[in-house]
Amino acid sequence: MTDAIYPATRHDGSIDAAEYDRRYAAAARDPDGYWREAGRCLDWIAPYTQVKDTSFEEADFRIRWFGDGSLNLAANCLDRHLATRGDQVAIIWEGDEPGETRHVTYRELHEQVCRFANVLKAQGVAKGDRVTLYLPMIVEAAVAMLACARIGAIHSIVFGGFSPDSLANRIQDCDSKLVVTADEGCRGGKRVPLKANVDKALASCPSVARVIVVRRTGADVPMNEDRDLWWHDAVAQVSADCAPEPLNAEDPLFILYTSGSTGKPKGVLHTTGGYGVWAQTTFRDVFDWREGDVFWCTADVGWVTGHSYVVYGPLLSGATTVMFDGVPNYPDHGRFWETVDRLGVTIFYTAPTAIRALMREGDDWVTRHSRTSLRLLGTVGEPINPEAWDWYHRVVGDRRCPVVDTWWQTETGGILIAPLPHATDLKPGSATKPLPSVLPLLVDAEGKVLDGATEGNLCIADSWPGQMRTVWGDHERFFQTYFTTYPGRYFTGDGCRRDADGYYWITGRVDDVINVSGHRMGTAEVESALVAHAKVAEAAVVGMPHEVKGQGIYAYVTLNAGEEPSEPLRTELRQWVRGEIGPIASPDAIQFAPALPKTRSGKIMRRILRKIAEGDTGNLGDISTLADPGVVETLVKERVG
C-alpha cells in the first residue's frame, strides 16, 4: 500500500519537526523533568514539588501527577485572563437557528461563573459533592461546569440525548445532590423535553434534593415547588464575588460515564492538575493555537471532546471557543460552512461521521460558502477513511488547511496520537505520531511487544498527566479493565497498525464495544435493553459497517415462544431501545433469529455473528465446535440488509 503524503508546511512560531523530535525525546528520557517545566502552563496556588508519581504494576499501582500542588481550574480558565483579555470573547454561542448568536467575554463569563458558584453553595453543594448536568449546548453548560470547578464540586454531564433511565442510572451511581437542566433543548428545529426527562428520572433518584432549570425555549414546564428553581431567579439573588477554592492537583474535577465491553457504563474520573495541564497543552500544540483564532469544536459537552476542546482546553489557553447548539444539516447541509464564514472560524474540529454525511450531499453546499477564514481542520472519534479525509482536505479546506486526525479516548483526558500541523507530514487515515510523553506499544494476543512495522493491540507503556484516575466508586474495576489484560500496561481496547515510518493507524475496537458515529456503545448495554422487552428471550448485538456512522448496530433477537417476528415488532423494538438508552443506541438492523450460535458450553460465538452482520459469510471459520452448526445456515440465509 502506498500512502499519500502531504508534507508539513513551516510556520514561524509553530512547533516544527525538529522541535517535536526534541520534545518527544526529552519527555521519553525524563518525563518528570519535562512536566515539571510544562506544568507551569497553569497558575498554581501552591506550586508542586512532586511531579510524576505513577506505576501500572499491581503491587504499587498508582497514578498521581503534581500531587502536592494546589490550584483552581476555573480561576485558570477565567481569573488569570481578566487583566489581559477581560473584554475578549471567550465563548461565541451559536444556537440551533443560524445567526441566533451570543458573544460572551471573559469578564462576563467570570461573573456568571462566580454567581452560579454562589448559587451552588447556597444550595448546600460543597467540595467533593456531585452535580449532574443534563443540558443543551448553551453557555450555562460551560458556566455550570466552571462553577463546580470553582468550588471543588464534581460535575457529571449526561448527554441530552440519553433517556430518563440512562440519566437516572448515572445520577444514582454517583449520588448527585443537584441536577442542572433546561426546560427544553432545540436540535435541528425539534424540541427535546429535557425537564420532563429529569422529572421521570428523579422518581428513582432520592439523592437529588434540588433541580435548577435554565429557561431555553420558554416552554411551559411544570415546576415542583419543593425541588425546582429557575436559573435566572437563583443567580439574581446571589453575589457576583466568589473566591476560587484551592484544590489539590488530585482532587476530582469531573466524572463522565462511558460504555465498556461489560456491565453498566463506567464513571471515568478525571482530576484537576494533570487533566488541566493535558487539556491546555494538547489544545495549544495540536491545534497550533494563536492569538485571534476562533476555534470551533462541534462536539457536545455531553462527550469528553466537549469537556476538553469546547471548554477546558480553549478557556485555559485564553482562546475564543464556539459552542454550537445545532446540527450539521439544519437548516441545510451548508450550516457548518455558513457559520464558519459568519463567525470567522479559523480552526474547525469535527467527527468523520459528520464529514461523510455532508460529503454525500455534494460539494456545492460547501463551495457556495467562502471558508477563507479556515486555516486548520481536525477530526476525532473514529477512524477516518482516506476518501473522507481527502474530501475534507480538498473541498472543505481548499488544500490549504492541514488536517489533524486526533486519536484519544474518554479515559485519556485529551489527545494522545495526532499530527502537529507544522511538524508532521500527513497521511490520510493515519492519526500519525504520539505526542510527547505518550509511549504506544503494539502487542499480540499474548502480550508480546511487536516491533517495527506491524499490527496489534494498542497499549500505552507509561502514564501521562491527563490519564483517568479511577472508575467512580470502583477502583478495582479500573485496574481490572485497563491494566490486567497486558499487565504493567494501559490497554486501550483498540487495534492498530504501525507503518515503516512509525505512523499509527487505528483500526477500531477489538473488544465488545462499537463506535457508532464516533460514540461508544457497549454491545452488552444494547443487549440488556433488548432482553428487557417482554417479547424478547435473547439478544446478541454486534457492529456492522455503516457508510455514514462508521459502525451500525446489528441485533440478533430470539423471541419468546409463541411470539411471531413481524415488521411492526421490529419497529417496536427499535423504539424500545431508544426509550431505554437513547436514540444513539437504536439498532440499524434487527434479525429475528430462531436460535443463536453457541458452543457446547453455551457461549454465544460472537465472531460468527460479526461475520454474518458484515456480510462476510463466505469465510465463517471453524464452526465445528458449535452445539448445533445448523443454526448458522439459517442465520446466513435470513441476514438483514
Ligand code: WT7
Ligand atoms: C474510542 C474512544 C476521543 C473523543 C471521542 C471518542 C475511537 C477516537 C479516533 C481516531 C480512530 C478513534 C477509538 C477509541 N477513536 N478517536 N482519531 N481514529 N479511532 O471518545 O467515546 O471515549 O471513544 O474512539 O476506538 O478507543 P470515546
